[in-house]
Amino acid sequence: xxxxxxxxxxxxxxxxxxxxxxxxxxxxxxxxxxxxxxxxxxxxxxxxxxxxxxxxxxxxxxxxxxxxxxxxxxxxxxxxxxxxxxxxxxxxxxxxxxxxxxxxxxxxxxxxxxxxxxxxxxxxxxxxxxxxxxxxxxxxx
Numbered sequence: 001x002x003x004x005x006x007x008x009x010x011x012x013x014x015x016x017x018x019x020x021x022x023x024x025x026x027x028x029x030x031x032x033x034x035x036x037x038x039x040x041x042x043x044x045x046x047x048x049x050x051x052x053x054x055x056x057x058x059x060x061x062x063x064x065x066x067x068x069x070x071x072x073x074x075x076x077x078x079x080x081x082x083x084x085x086x087x088x089x090x091x092x093x094x095x096x097x098x099x100x101x102x103x104x105x106x107x108x109x110x111x112x113x114x115x116x117x118x119x120x121x122x123x124x125x126x127x128x129x130x131x132x133x134x135x136x137x138x139x140x141x
Contacts, residue, residue: 037077039115049115051075057114061106062086067094069132081122082111089130100126 036048055073062071072087084107090096104124111117 037075039117047116057110058084058086058107061110062088062103065099065102067091067099078122080120082117082120083122084124086124086126087129088126089132090128091134092131093134096128 036050037054039047039049041047054075058073058075059071062068062073067090068088069091070089074085074087076083076085086103086107088099090099103126107124108121111121
């Protein structure tokens with residue numbers, strides 16, 4: 001242990017460690033994901049959407065279905081394609097195959113029609129992460 005503290009107390013080693021730490025911070029700043037996604041750019045300007053807004057748009061699309069209790073969306077961009085992951089909590093009477101087909105079409109439609117990204121639609125992964133009890137149709141007043 002003494003040899004390690006002697007080694008680390010040398011000014012040359014301290015400077016090297018400081019520069020390595022600074023380089024790591026710079027690399028992390030450049031590698032981090034941007035807060036917005038560029039949808040289109042031209043001479044008229046740019047159209048961007050925040051990641052949070054895109055996630056909420058997809059979650060709202062999912063939650064309008066009767067069999068889905070809640071949804072969480074995550075969108076990543078890889079090789080020019082948007083990869084969408086949906087984590088759903090469903091109700092016991094949910095028809096999962098019908099939900100998968102509907103959501104795949106609707107989300108592709110959102111990318112194509114709403115966002116103007118016809119060629120950038122990647123895989124859409126749907127994960128069921130929980131089953132919630134049936135919604136109570138009678139409310140006590």
